[in-house]
Amino acid sequence: GENVEQHPSTLSVQEGDSAVIKCTYSDSASNYFPWYKQELGKGPQLIIDIRSNVGEKKDQRIAVTLNKTAKHFSLHITETQPEDSAVYFCAAMDSSYKLIFGSGTRLLVRP
Amino acid sequence: DGGITQSPKYLFRKEGQNVTLSCEQNLNHDAMYWYRQDPGQGLRLIYYSQIVNDFQKGDIAEGYSVSREKKESFPLTVTSAQKNPTAFYLCASRGTHNLANYGYTFGSGTRLTVV
Numbered sequence: 001g002e003n004v005e006q007h008p009s010t011l012s013v014q015e016g017d018s019a020v021i022k023c024t025y026s027d028s029a030s031n032y033f034p035w036y037k038q039e040l041g042k043g044p045q046l047i048i049d050i051r052s053n054v055g056e057k058k059d060q061r062i063a064v065t066l067n068k069t070a071k072h073f074s075l076h077i078t079e080t081q082p083e084d085s086a087v088y089f090c091a092a093m094d095s096s097y098k099l100i101f102g103s104g105t106r107l108l109v110r111p
Numbered sequence: 112d113g114g115i116t117q118s119p120k121y122l123f124r125k126e127g128q129n130v131t132l133s134c135e136q137n138l139n140h141d142a143m144y145w146y147r148q149d150p151g152q153g154l155r156l157i158y159y160s161q162i163v164n165d166f167q168k169g170d171i172a173e174g175y176s177v178s179r180e181k182k183e184s185f186p187l188t189v190t191s192a193q194k195n196p197t198a199f200y201l202c203a204s205r206g207t208h209n210l211a212n213y214g215y216t217f218g219s220g221t222r223l224t225v226v
Contacts, residue, residue, distance in 0.1 A: 034216075042220065043201055043218050089154065090151060093213055098156060
């Protein structure tokens, strides 16, 4: 079955700097890759997603890139702000429409 | 507003007790999911249901049970057979009619603690 690995587990950046989180997946049949942001004590919120027929997608300060050949995808946050501090999860959707999640990255943006 | 509601927010269980976590959605979504989240870890799938009156085991179904009698509701029972039930439980739903939208909508979670 699908397996998703996520790195790094923690990331600390200075406000205004960029943050990059990387994930790899194992099942080449996976074709949907969302990113979720989870604040303390809350449920995950979808922030951006990408399908396998697209290489890059951008939404304001957030972008996601996908390399199908290498089976990895990345989240890029530019001009980070303190409110970006949270846990971020990547996921891959398997052929049964189940999402398989990475282990999460705790992002801290230092003011 | 459409959404997915989990209750209660906090739940305490005594040893040997069964407890039921509620998940209700008014998004008209066909598919619903239960995930377990342990501190510092990712989300692991417990059970899922693609349609009313049907559900499948996920990766960690042992000690849990579910029902799907109504489209809107997907309750999760944590039985006494679950040896380590303390965790944060998340319910999610997904619409299946629009194949362009695969995204899950999550509830706000239930934190279960064994006392």
